[in-house]
Amino acid sequence: MALLEATNITKIFGGLVAVNDVTFTVEPGSIVSVIGPNGAGKTTFFNVLTGIYKPDKGRVVFAGQDITGWRSDQIAALGMRRTFQNIRLFGNMTVLENVLIGMHVHLHASIWSIIFRGRTMVREEAKARNKALELLSFVGIADKRDELAKNLPYGDQRRLEIARAMAGDPKIILLDEPTAGMNPHETAEATQLIRRLRDERGITVILIEHDMRLVMSISERISVLDYGSKIAEGDVQAIRTNPRVIEAYLGKGAAGQAA
């Protein structure tokens, strides 16, 4: 059974059809990418999947439940987490606190009592802190646990976002341009991390990404959007050799890079 099934999703802003009748299925344990030129509707589609927008038409089924119209916190609690194109960390909180925030839907104690060490919550707090530290180790920034998030280098902020997304034990993580602004070395490291999410933690991954080298190296399936519509879907080979995709979306240079 598919983990995520979005059927005939349409989202309209005023007169603009940002997502147009898109059907998209994700199998558990896979890494899939959504690509397309700027303004194609990728982020809007993510926003519909994660409950930030309600679709004007269509249905989203996740982990066997119809989640169409659910709030984003309810969807997160069911096991769908995401990162954002523009990093959204709590800059004036520490790295560790940012991960604890990501855990809050799973804790009985309120996040404030954890941060300010409410007496009755000591045991739960210790468990949460240990888990947060383990996640920071997984993404490779445990040594920075006490730094303010805003002081981390850019690549580490992206890692922290992933650790925070992992904090709720998600079944699936949606990554919106996780390597935007990274240098090639950071991008290679991020690629490894995304692969490890799936291979070592069993987390299904959906990726919006403009870096075609990354997309082609990591994706098992790729869906291509343009002007809100899905114009192609398939494995790397099918997308790489699809003339419409090459000409309209990858361009000759990118297609060469991907080959």
Ligand SMILES: Nc1ncnc2c1ncn2[C@@H]1O[C@H](COP(=O)(O)OP(=O)(O)OP(=O)(O)O)[C@@H](O)[C@H]1O
């Ligand atoms: N809240 C909004 N209100 C009105 N129009 C919007 C809104 N959000 C997105 N749009 C429009 O919808 C279209 C799709 O935008 P979206 O951000 O989903 O594209 P994208 O494929 O993610 O682009 P990019 O690769 O540049 O991030 C664009 O024309 C955009 O201007």
